[in-house]
Amino acid sequence: MKKLIYVALTGAMATSLVACKPQNKEKPIYNISIIGDYSNFEALEAEFERFKDIRDDVVLTYEPVSDYRNKLATMLEGDEKPNIFFSYSWMASDEKYNSVFSHMEDLSDQALNMNLDCIRPGLINRKDNKVLMAPIFSKTDGVLVNKNLFEKEGLQVPTTWSGLLEVCAAFREKGYENPMMGYSKNPSGNLMYNLAYPIFVAELAKDPEAIDRANNPDKVAGDPVAGEYMRSALNVVDQLIKQNCINIENCDKIEDNYNKVLLRFFDGDVPMMICGADTPSGTKKRESVSAAYQANPFSYSFYPIPVTEQGGYFIDSPSVQFSVNKDCDNLDVTNEFMRFLLSDTELNNMSSIKRLVTPTKNLFFDSIYAPFANVPIERTFSPDMLGVKDIISAQIRIASYKVGKGELTIDEAIAAYGTLK
Amino acid sequence: MKRIWIVISNILIMLGILTFVIVYSTLESQSAVRSQRENFEKSTVAMEQLTENYLESEQLICDVWAKYINEQNMTMDEAWSFIKVSHVSDNISAHIIYSDTLQGKSTRPSIIEKDNYEVSYSSEEILKDKSWIKTATKHEIGVSKQYRNPMDGLKSIAFSNYITLNDSGTSKEAILLRVIPVKELIEKWVFPQEEFKDANLSIINTKGEYIIRGSSYSTTSDTFFEFYKFYNKIDATSAEELFNKIVTEAGSLDMYNSRKEKCVLAYTSLGDEGDMVLLSLMPLKSLSTETPENWLLIGVVSAGLLMLFIFDFIAMLNFNKQLSISATEAKSANKAKTDFLSTMSHDIRTPMNAIIGLTTISEKNIDDKKLVEENLRKISLASNHLLTLINDILDISKVESGKLSLIPQTFSIVDTAENLVNISQPMIKEKNLNFSFRTNSMNIEYLYADQLRLNQIYINILSNAIKYTLPGGSVFVDIKEEESQKDGCVKLIYRVEDTGIGMSKEYMDDMYQAFTRQTDSRVNSIQGTGLGLAITKQMVDLMEGTIECQSEQGKGTTFTVTLDIPIAEYQRGEMKLKPMNVLIADDDEVLLKTALETLESLGLKADMARSGAEAIKMVKEKHYDIAIVDLMMPDLNGVETIRRIRKEADYNIPILLISAYDYSDVDKEAKEAGANGFLSKPLFRSTLYNKINELLGTEVESTEPENDYSDLKGINILVTEDNDINWEIISTLLDMYGITTERAENGRIALEKVKNAKKDQYLLIFMDIQMPEMNGLDATRAIRALDDPWASSIPIIAMTSDAFSENVMECLNAGMNGHIAKPIDIKLVIKEIRRIKENTKL
Incomplete structure (x- = not known):
């Protein structure tokens, strides 16, 4: 009996040895590279780690490329092709990106089984009935509101134009020199544009012919007819400055439209900071950088600017979009990663890390952008869906900037529509 | 030691061994890691040499170009043409960029527009800060951060020099970039050691900015230092010290990468100026020797120890269980044997009481020959029982091992019954019990069985009944003969009924176990070995009989033993008396009926009287030749x-006068009253026959052929006995029968005597076994080996105290012809002598 037990035990040990034999066979490794013009992309790298739990045989890398817009076409033709690359809606209207589009995979192809339904329909661009870009983040213009200041001064966050003027007056009376601030030093990304653009788009949305006219102005003599659509937008800019809601001189002291804007906001004495949606994405990091905020933290959210008596507008535009290079290596694995990424969970997760507006239908998940979820559908516009071209953005940007700076009157700006530079 | 401590000790030992294995394995692993880390550092330094050589060589080419362009005062086109024709490798290109406009020409065309050599660095990050660009005369390495070549989109680095171009007669500063695909360098960055294949190389400048960023570094941070601070906890002062160390020294440190993997970072300065650092980052798990084999070793040791523990635990539990059982048994046996030793005297005292008591009576009535003879007979019976009892005690081990064997012999059931009555009389008298011993249909007197064992069965049951019956109670014994299903046998049914304390059902379940006794406050004083029923059961089983018991606590017990016993060849002749009228008076109806049958079988005509008064009346009314009167009758005693x-x-x-009791007390009174004789119950046929004949003065045919010993005269026997007393006893006893003896003091002398004896000088030899010089067995073997046919075949009977059955077998195997155990029963000796004599005649 004992002998039998010894034999059985020895057998069990031998079996366990065999069972424990290490696997020496190495699995193939798949490399997926993603290029873009973000100098860092922590949110995407977080997704790399999450995807690794599903496919540990895939190595994902993100490469920030300087002068991305000029090099993209070249990189797609070269020997070190990316698998996925950043793409933007405006590329569609620029001929030099024609070759870029030729490399884009149709993400609406049923065979790929991409879940595009999780994305707000207004953000999806279709070209020749194909979806070549998948929105990863969206953007809008609005105002960062220091809720603590409102609470401290017993004021409500304004939801109407008159309310806005009243709140600004109240703050001023309480000694606040800058009820509203923003970046105004250069035309690019300036506060006047952030104020004017939603109103201009809303005006154009009323009449399809207006969009056509605005997209195709007389670029030599100017197009006052098209320019007239800017009037209400320029009036808002003009009035906010004239009624001392905005002090341009003080705003000019903010040296850039991202980092410095945020740090100024975190100084804690500005009730409302006007900016584009890319700017709030940096709030998280700047909280720790700002000594003032660390000393006196406060709660804040990003609100639509109430430029009408009915409230503000939600101009819902894609920010970063991903396109898949259909000529890349490991295309199947690349599509698998895209399928993984295009879901409520992963897109919201990325938006949460990056602090950008999610492209999914669930805007409430991030308290910073939750106010935009309350904007009614009739006040929500998607420039891409409307067919707003780059020229419209450019003209309103320059016009509002010049009006705000006092370089042009409203009438002069309207008359010069199409020729503004 | 308690089991829990043994278990804990085992677990601690296991944990100790495992800890040792793990610690040893870990230390070995750590030692190997240290060794590998050193190798890794050395390899990184070697890689630094390789890299530096490569960078220097590339920079040198760039320097040569720049010097030549400067010396030749070339225009943009001339310089472009010069470099274009100087290219050797297809992958390498040069860009000449005006410092002010950051526009210029590439020696390789755009891959999109094949004839376009124009290149723009106006939006390129690497030329926003030109501090890294060197002048050719200083022979310094001026290499850019990794960027995408605007002309072919490849990941590249650029070696640089400031140059001066002739622009329409004026000098204009320009930048010469020798652009090399990073993969050119990566291909050279291969660690020769297989174990470092996961190492990830990067080059940073002294600000921590990446010149070439390895894939291990996330894009979260723009510099390595920021990266380090982001993923590794470090305070500002320590960070500054660490980063200073990294850019000035060579060494290694542990850090976490963006995947939160612990890595080892080897660093070493690169270039003569020390303005670059080569970083080599590798996950510690790749460097670690914590191979599956290590865990396999730990796993196997753990599994082995666990299995050993479980096996030992099971074995230990088993051993403990067995030990516990053994301990319980030993404890129980010890207690039982202690009880046995303290109480066994009872069984010895019972026959001893008879012997001593009867001896005393005999001494006081030495002149009463009949009484003395009767007492000596009883003493003899009690002595035999005592011997039997001693044998039983010695045989208990055999009983327990089931090796008890039977030695059948011819015996008289009458003697057995008388023996029973005699042995039990003192106790019956002492306890004043109502005792009755009845026989029924006892036709066969001589049976062939182990008389001693049968005696023992009957005595055990009867003595138990007497012991466990309170004073004044009753004990009834019935012995009945029935026809047996076995050929040549009679069925003997022995039934003992008492009105004693009875037994509990629980006790009855175990009553045949050795050393068990019924416990009762009323009988605690009763002595017993606790062996009686166990031996009885074993013997009944051995004799293929049955024993049954009915008992009820407080009411009494009835044991019934049924045995099929072979009928002996020897039986008495026909017992018939002349026709006479006999009156038998007894209050026991059953006895009357059985006695009536017995008397009628003797040829007598019997009448029954159920009381003394009725007997008197019947005697007066009718002439009877004999009257038989019971001593104990209720109204009028015997x-x-x-x-x-x-x-x-x-x-x-x-x-x-008949009685189941000892009549010695009433002997004198009875004789004075006119009694002519006494007769003990039970009334066997032969007993009645003998007594009636004796009473009538009729010559009775000898019942015992042994009574005539004339046939033994002249027999000469050699007795081999080393003990003088034993020799005296046997020689004296044999002399009483006219048998002469010669003594041999040991086996050797016996052998010599046989050798030297004349033929038929000895009828047989009685051979003791344990003797000096030569024992009985060896002597027997030697005698059997003699050449003389008579000498070698002379009958040899063992006469020894080695009385066990295996001793008997040993004797027979040695060549002996029989066995007589000491103390000797002279009747058996005579019987054996006669048997030998008869066989010799044949």
Whole structure:
């Protein structure tokens, strides 16, 4: 009996040895590279780690490329092709990106089984009935509101134009020199544009012919007819400055439209900071950088600017979009990663890390952008869906900037529509 | 030690071994890691040499170009043409960029527009800060951060020099970039060691900015230092010290990468100026020797120890269980044997009481020959029982091992019954019990069985009944003969019924176990070995009989033993008396009926009287040749009845007084009353026959052929006995039968005597076994080996104290012809001598 037990035990040990034999066979490794013009992309790298739990045989890398817009076409033709690359809606209207589009995979192809339904329909661009870009983040213009200041001064966050003027007056009376601030030093990304653009788009949305006219102005003599659509937008800019809601001189002291804007906001004495949606994405990091905020933290959210008596507008535009290079290596694995990424969970997760507006239908998940979820559908516009071209953005940007700076009157700006530079 | 401590000790030992294995393995692994880390550092330094050589060589080419362009005062086109024709490698290109406009020409065309050599760095990050660009005369490495070549989109680095171009007669500063695809360098960055294949190389400048960023570094941070601070906890002061160390020294450190993997970072300065650092980052798990084999070793040791523990635990539990059982048994046995030793005297005292008591009676009545003879007979019976009892005690081990064997012999059931009565009488008398011993249909007197064992069975049951019956109670014994299903046998049914304390059902379940006794406050004083029933059961089983018991606590117990016993060849001749009228008086109806049958079988005509008064009346009314009167009758006892018969009857009738009790106390009174003789119950046929003949003065045919010993005269026997007393006893006893003996003091002398004896000088030899010089067995073997046919075949009977059955077998195997155990029963000796004599005649 004992002998039998010894034999059985020895057998069990031998079996366990065999069972424990290490696997020496190495699995193939798949490399997926993603290029873009973000100098860092922590949110995407977080997704790399999450995807690794599903496919540990895939190595994902993100490469920030300087002068991305000029090099993209070249990189797609070269020997070190990316698998996925950043793409933007405006590329569609620029001929030099024609070759870029030729490399884009149709993400609406049923065979790929991409879940595009999780994305707000207004953000999806279709070209020749194909979806070549998948929105990863969206953007809008609005105002960062220091809720603590409102609470401290017993004021409500304004939801109407008159309310806005009243709140600004109240703050001023309480000694606040800058009820509203923003970046105004250069035309690019300036506060006047952030104020004017939603109103201009809303005006154009009323009449399809207006969009056509605005997209195709007389670029030599100017197009006052098209320019007239800017009037209400320029009036808002003009009035906010004239009624001392905005002090341009003080705003000019903010040296850039991202980092410095945020740090100024975190100084804690500005009730409302006007900016584009890319700017709030940096709030998280700047909280720790700002000594003032660390000393006196406060709660804040990003609100639509109430430029009408009915409230503000939600101009819902894609920010970063991903396109898949259909000529890349490991295309199947690349599509698998895209399928993984295009879901409520992963897109919201990325938006949460990056602090950008999610492209999914669930805007409430991030308290910073939750106010935009309350904007009614009739006040929500998607420039891409409307067919707003780059020229419209450019003209309103320059016009509002010049009006705000006092370089042009409203009438002069309207008359010069199409020729503004 | 308690089991829990053994278990804990085992677990601690296991944990100790495992800890040792793990610690040892870990230390070995750590030692190997240290060794590998050193190798890794050395390899990184070697890689630094390789890299530096490569960078220097590339920079040198760039320097040569720049010097030549400067010396030749070339225009943009001339410089472009010069470099274009100087290219050797297809992958390498040069860009000449004006410092002010950051526009210029590439020596390779755009891959999109094949004839376009124009290149723009206006939006390129690497030329926003030109501090890294060197001048050719200083022979310094001026290499850019990794960027995408605007012309072919490849990941590249650029070696640089400031140059001066001739622009329409004026000098214009320009930048010469020798652009090399990073993969050119990566291909050279291969660690020769396989174990470092996961190492990830990067080059940073002294600000921590990446010149070439390895894939291990996330894009979260723009510099390595920021990266380090982001993923590794470090305070500002320590960070500054660490980063200073990294850019000035060579060494290694542990850090976490963006995947939160612990890595080892080897660093070493690169270039003569020390303005670059080569970083080599590798996950510690890749460097670690914590190979599956290590865990396999730990796993196997753990599994082995666990299995050993479980096996030992099971074995230990088993051993403990067995030990516990053994301990319980030993404890129980010890207690039982202690009880046995303290109480066994009872079983010895019972026959001893008879022997001593009867001896005392005999001494006081030495002149009463009949009484003395009767007492000596009883003493003999009690002695035999005592011997049997001693044998039983010695045999208990055999009983327990089931090796008890039977030695059958011819015996008289009458003697057995008398023996029973005699042995039990003192106790019956002492306890004043109502005792009755009845026989029924006892036709066969001589049976062939192990008399001693049968005796023992009957005595054990009867003595138990007497012991466990309170004073004044009753004990009834019935012995009945029935026809057996076995050929040549009779069925003997022995039934003992008492009105004693009875037994509990629980006790009855275990009553045949050795050393168990019924416990009762009323009988605690009763002595017993606790062996009786166990031996009895074993013997009954051995004799293929049955034993049954009915008992009820407080009411009494009835044991019934049924045995099929072979009928002996020897039986007495026909017992018939002349026709006579016999009166038997007893209050026991059953006895009357059985006695009536017995008397009628003897040819007598018997009448029954159920009381003394009725007997007197019947004697007066009818002539009887003999009257048999029971001693104990309720209204008129036997003595008084006899007295009245003698007084009132007109004739002198012989009267026998019968009793199941000892009649010695009433002997004198009975004789005075007119009793002619005494007879003990039970009334066997032969007993009645003998007594009636004796009473009538009739010559009775000898019942025992042994009574005539004339046939033994002249027999000469060699007795081999080393003990003088034993020799004296045997020689004296044999001399009483006219048998002569010669002594041999040991086996050797016996052998010599046989060798030297004349033929038929000895009828047989009685051979002791344990003797000096030569024992009985060896002597027997030697005698059997003699050449002389008579000498070698002379009958040899063992006469020894080695009385066990295996001793008997040993003797027979040695060549002996029989075995007689000491103390000797002279009747058996004579019987054996006669048997030998008869065989010799044949």
